[in-house]
Amino acid sequence: MNREALAQVYDGHAAPLYRFLCGYLGNRDDAADALQNVFVNLARRGLQGIADIDDYLWTAARHEAHKQGRRRQAPFLVPSDGQAADPADRQAVESALLCLPGEQREVVILHVLEDLTFNEVGKRLGIPANTAASRFRYAKEKLKEVEV
Amino acid sequence: MTRYCLPDPPPELRERILDAACAAAEARPRRTWGMLSVAAALLVCCGVVAVVVVGPRQASTPAGPQDRVAKLIEQLDSEDPGERDRASADLIKIGKPALEQLQAMKEFGSAEQKERVEGVIRTIAAAVRLDNIEFQLAGSDRWFAGGRSFINFTVVNRNDAQVIISRELSIVIAPVGEPDRPCAIGGEFSDSFRPDCILVRQTQAFVALPANSRTEVSPSDEREGMDYFFWTPPKAGKYAVSVKYRYSRREFASRCPGTDKNCRHDDPAQPWNLALEGERTLQIEVVVPADSFPALIERLDSDSPDERDRASAELMKWGQVALDRLEAIKDFKSPEQKARAQSIIRTLRLNGMSFQLVWKEAPRVGGNPEIFIVISNRFGEEMVLSRAMTVTIVPVDELEKPCDIKYEHLDGFRCCVLGFDAGRFVAVPANSRMEAAITGLRKGDYWWEPQKAGKYKISIGYAFSRKDFVGRCRGGFKDCRHDDPAQPWNRAIEGKRTVIETEVEVKE
Numbered sequence: 001m002n003r004e005a006l007a008q009v010y011d012g013h014a015a016p017l018y019r020f021l022c023g024y025l026g027n028r029d030d031a032a033d034a035l036q037n038v039f040v041n042l043a044r045r046g047l048q049g050i051a052d053i054d055d056y057l058w059t060a061a062r063h064e065a066h067k068q069g070r071r072r073q074a075p076f077l078v079p080s081d082g083q084a085a086d087p088a089d090r091q092a093v094e095s096a097l098l099c100l101p102g103e104q105r106e107v108v109i110l111h112v113l114e115d116l117t118f119n120e121v122g123k124r125l126g127i128p129a130n131t132a133a134s135r136f137r138y139a140k141e142k143l144k145e146v147e148v
Numbered sequence: 149m150t151r152y153c154l155p156d157p158p159p160e161l162r163e164r165i166l167d168a169a170c171a172a173a174e175a176r177p178r179r180t181w182g183m184l185s186v187a188a189a190l191l192v193c194c195g196v197v198a199v200v201v202v203g204p205r206q207a208s209t210p211a212g213p214q215d216r217v218a219k220l221i222e223q224l225d226s227e228d229p230g231e232r233d234r235a236s237a238d239l240i241k242i243g244k245p246a247l248e249q250l251q252a253m254k255e256f257g258s259a260e261q262k263e264r265v266e267g268v269i270r271t272i273a274a275a276v277r278l279d280n281i282e283f284q285l286a287g288s289d290r291w292f293a294g295g296r297s298f299i300n301f302t303v304v305n306r307n308d309a310q311v312i313i314s315r316e317l318s319i320v321i322a323p324v325g326e327p328d329r330p331c332a333i334g335g336e337f338s339d340s341f342r343p344d345c346i347l348v349r350q351t352q353a354f355v356a357l358p359a360n361s362r363t364e365v366s367p368s369d370e371r372e373g374m375d376y377f378f379w380t381p382p383k384a385g386k387y388a389v390s391v392k393y394r395y396s397r398r399e400f401a402s403r404c405p406g407t408d409k410n411c412r413h414d415d416p417a418q419p420w421n422l423a424l425e426g427e428r429t430l431q432i433e434v435v436v437p438a439d440s441f442p443a444l445i446e447r448l449d450s451d452s453p454d455e456r457d458r459a460s461a462e463l464m465k466w467g468q469v470a471l472d473r474l475e476a477i478k479d480f481k482s483p484e485q486k487a488r489a490q491s492i493i494r495t496l497r498l499n500g501m502s503f504q505l506v507w508k509e510a511p512r513v514g515g516n517p518e519i520f521i522v523i524s525n526r527f528g529e530e531m532v533l534s535r536a537m538t539v540t541i542v543p544v545d546e547l548e549k550p551c552d553i554k555y556e557h558l559d560g561f562r563c564c565v566l567g568f569d570a571g572r573f574v575a576v577p578a579n580s581r582m583e584a585a586i587t588g589l590r591k592g593d594y595w596w597e598p599q600k601a602g603k604y605k606i607s608i609g610y611a612f613s614r615k616d617f618v619g620r621c622r623g624g625f626k627d628c629r630h631d632d633p634a635q636p637w638n639r640a641i642e643g644k645r646t647v648i649e650t651e652v653e654v655k656e
Contacts, residue, residue, distance in 0.1 A: 019154035043169035
């Protein structure tokens with residue numbers, strides 16, 4: 001697979017994958033490593049036989065995320081309005097997100113932080129929309145427990 | 149309250165990832181598809197299930213790191229002749245991964261360095277071109293006079309990718325003893341370079357097929373193509389099928405005058421200036437028996453039950469050929485003949501599927517080998533019959549224990565388990581499709597993370613019963629419309645078969 005083709009795939013898909021990995025793994029370095037693994041595997045494998053590159057990349061990214069697990073936490077969220085954030089506030093939100101089980105965390109990341117509908121979340125994760133919704137509901141209940 | 153979002157990737161990450169990915173692609177291990185695909189093709193042609201388990205990929209030769217190649221290029225200009233020779237030899241040894249850097253060189257320290265770089269480029273380019281062009285040819289072992297059959301041929305390039313070097317490829321079928329008779333042209337396909345090229349789908353005695361319009365384009369070209377054509381033997385007897393590749397740049401230049409805009413002889417990147425020069429021929433012999441195929445179908449309606457049974461058994465042996473013929477029959481003479489034909493069709497369709505289990509890397513504890521389950525229908529097209537398929541991976545010493553399902557994915561019909569992030573066991577009825585259409589093209593990739601070392605048994609099974617499906621589905625779900633014959637569950641092949649059973653060793 002040549003660099004130009006890879007660059008095209010990267011430009012078209014890397015940003016949401018990186019954001020997802022950041023949210024899932026809880027730090028930017030691990031997200032960058034995971035994203036690199038996704039693209040290294042894609043380059044080794046080639047595009048041949050991949051019917052839907054978006055599906056492939058998301059599955060691979062989730063796989064990388066699950067594989068890496070959460071190793072260390074470092075600030076990864078940024079205020080959406082570009083203003084300075086209270087570090088304690090940000091850390092509380094990050095910790096709450098990271099305390100969720102992986103399958104709930106990925107739904108929260110995609111639904112809340114990436115603004116996807118449950119249908120879209122379901123498609124991304126390969127689960128029915130209802131399952132995505134119920135995982136979100138469980139996540140909310142869990143977040144209430146940690147009082148965020 | 150502050151609203152947070154996730155950060156975009158830093159711009160410098162792009163180059164880092166692309167560098168790493170490109171280096172990994174260069175170091176990619178060779179695949180062993182060539183023989184496998186032909187074996188599959190051959191088996192499918194024979195109406196036999198092709199079960200191919202591809203072993204773990206071997207470690208590849210390390211990609212020459214860019215700085216090592218740069219150092220060797222520098223050594224080509226060394227004052228020590230021995231060092232220059234060694235650098236040349238090492239660069240040739242590195243081969244293709246060094247080619248890009250060598251070709252990118254614009255300035256040279258000396259004429260000798262330039263000459264050596266050019267020589268190394270020539271050697272590597274020739275080596276990679278000649279390296280691995282393979283022809284494979286497989287024919288149905290069931291032929292009959294007046295009946296259409298498949299012949300498959302595969303050309304594999306040096307990257308182990310299947311390619312078609314068709315412009316210079318000819319396939320000839322001739323009765324044994326008359327191999328030199330000229331081709332009888334069944335249909336003509338003229339291209340810009342060889343007006344004598346013909347593309348033949350259905351011919352009588354002879355076929356010449358320089359085919360569609362591609363030459364082997366470049367070392368990195370990975371265009372895929374396993375091609376086949378049909379042949380209708382005119383009469384019983386022995387036939388020789390031969391594939392010949394012959395290319396001479398000089399002959400090409402004489403065929404294609406420089407005035408033709410399509411053949412630019414001055415452009416070294418053009419396929420005709422890159423193509424492998426030489427000649428290779430592969431030949432197989434096929435026997436067309438005297439038995440008449442239509443007579444077999446007639447015998448399905450015989451008065452004698454034994455005769456009907458014998459005809460059924462004989463038709464089964466004809467595999468794809470029988471399937472084509474039986475599916476084309478619209479009117480049967482009797483319900484008995486129809487029932488027998490339908491039974492043969494069902495069995496042959498199920499047998500006509502081929503399954504491959506491919507490991508991307510050797511399984512090891514904590515590792516995540518990617519498992520590719522490639523299912524081909526009887527036309528060699530990839531697909532997934534997933535809802536009706538199960539994949540189980542179980543330690544051989546725990547075969548009796550039930551699956552420990554860790555990741556559940558409930559769909560409307562069955563409690564399917566997607567083998568994503570699963571533990572000791574994986575049950576994968578896969579994503580959610582059946583044989584949607586005979587031409588459906590689907591492929592599934594799955595991961596498995598072994599938890600401990602040892603031997604594991606892998607089974608892949610296909611089982612579908614419409615009655616059971618209806619029982620499970622009971623019409624309560626909007627997605628299972630029993631009254632719609634177009635729905636996949638009303639079209640899928642009924643039957644049950646374990647298609648792959650194998651063992652794999654997981655290392656620490």
